[in-house]
Amino acid sequence: MLDHDVNFETLVDEIYEASVLPERWPKVFDQLAKIADAEGAMIFSVAPGTPRWIASDSLHDRIDKWTKSPYAQNNPRSARMVVPNEPRFLTDLDKFTLEELDKEKFYTDLLRPGGLGWCVGTTITCPSGDMLVLSAEKAFAKGPVPREVAAQLDELRPHLARAGVLSGRLGFERARTAVGPLDMIGLPAAAIDGAGRVITANPCFVANGLGVHIGAQNQVHFAAPAAQTMFLEAVARPSSSSNGRSIPVAGTETHPPLIAHLLPIRLGGLEVFAGAVSILFLTPITQHESPAPELLQALFDLTPAEARVASMLTEGNTVDTISKLQSVSLNTVRTQLKSVFAKTGVERQVDLVSLLGQQRMQLI
Numbered sequence: 001m002l003d004h005d006v007n008f009e010t011l012v013d014e015i016y017e018a019s020v021l022p023e024r025w026p027k028v029f030d031q032l033a034k035i036a037d038a039e040g041a042m043i044f045s046v047a048p049g050t051p052r053w054i055a056s057d058s059l060h061d062r063i064d065k066w067t068k069s070p071y072a073q074n075n076p077r078s079a080r081m082v083v084p085n086e087p088r089f090l091t092d093l094d095k096f097t098l099e100e101l102d103k104e105k106f107y108t109d110l111l112r113p114g115g116l117g118w119c120v121g122t123t124i125t126c127p128s129g130d131m132l133v134l135s136a137e138k139a140f141a142k143g144p145v146p147r148e149v150a151a152q153l154d155e156l157r158p159h160l161a162r163a164g165v166l167s168g169r170l171g172f173e174r175a176r177t178a179v180g181p182l183d184m185i186g187l188p189a190a191a192i193d194g195a196g197r198v199i200t201a202n203p204c205f206v207a208n209g210l211g212v213h214i215g216a217q218n219q220v221h222f223a224a225p226a227a228q229t230m231f232l233e234a235v236a237r238p239s240s241s242s243n244g245r246s247i248p249v250a251g252t253e254t255h256p257p258l259i260a261h262l263l264p265i266r267l268g269g270l271e272v273f274a275g276a277v278s279i280l281f282l283t284p285i286t287q288h289e290s291p292a293p294e295l296l297q298a299l300f301d302l303t304p305a306e307a308r309v310a311s312m313l314t315e316g317n318t319v320d321t322i323s324k325l326q327s328v329s330l331n332t333v334r335t336q337l338k339s340v341f342a343k344t345g346v347e348r349q350v351d352l353v354s355l356l357g358q359q360r361m362q363l364i
């Protein structure tokens with residue numbers, strides 16, 4: 001459970017609000033910092049060139065100094081903690097010993113003189129291959145972040161991942177009009193109402209050619225029946241903080257597999273998209289290798305074990321092989337796989353492999 005002073009439902013609403021109103025991220029960061037007993041938090045995009053980031057007001061000057069230092073693009077924390085295969089929040093002590101930390105100049109010369117020195121953070125890998133890093137920064141004098149705090153933050157990770165991806169696509173800039181932010185996203189995107197009808201959409205969505213189109217009465221229509229069913233079920237849910245959804249859409253001969261992200265519009269975001277309750281945006285899976293477990297977990301709300309099974313299956317492993325490699329029973333793997341099928345909307349192993357863009361599965 002989260003810190004008793006932090007309301008989970010309210011915080012999730014605020015996370016989705018920040019996805020279209022990035023100036024609200026500092027309010028979210030304050031709540032994440034409270035959970036971690038930290039000084040503040042931040043989110044930044046891992047990409048070449050000038051760093052794109054947004055941080056708590058209490059951290060702004062220190063993070064600005066950090067991003068302008070030689071450590072911006074090369075530091076030991078990034079080398080060890082910004083990794084594409086850890087579907088969870090990590091602390092410094094998950095990747096360093098105390099002795100190593102005392103020898104790293106990044107900690108001793110930059111963080112500690114500024115009052116910092118401990119963190120708890122996570123890496124969010126987008127289907128396009130881009131990465132976002134979210135981190136809560138704790139004062140060195142308070143001691144390291146306990147592992148149980150990282151586990152508490154894992155409850156929020158799927159929501160943070162969806163909202164962070166959209167906010168990062170907006171460049172952490174404010175969405176001031178209904179049309180402007182959808183164009184800024186740079187992906188096919190539409191604002192929809194509670195019945196799945198399009199209120200407004202960008203040109204990319206109207207002409208996406210990805211098996212998703214606007215049909216009669218402005219209704220969003222997926223060519224894949226399973227995806228359409230999952231979409232209608234998601235938009236039909238009562239308004240709640242838990243109705244964010246990522247819907248897999250299998251590839252065809254003419255287009256790659258994609259993920260349709262459905263993000264609820266919350267609080268101040270409702271003023272931007274009048275009449276809409278969700279934003280739908282499409283992200284083609286452009287990576288050639290099998291999706292990493294943490295990406296599968298974030299996209300489909302899988303457990304870490306389910307994500308590992310799905311990833312290993314798309315790499316060509318049989319259920320028997322997965323059982324041996326994971327040192328678990330065949331029944332356990334089959335149970336996990338059944339749950340994966342339910343969450344991704346497929347019924348067979350071959351359909352799951354096809355969905356994620358792989359063609360080399362070994363049938364059992």
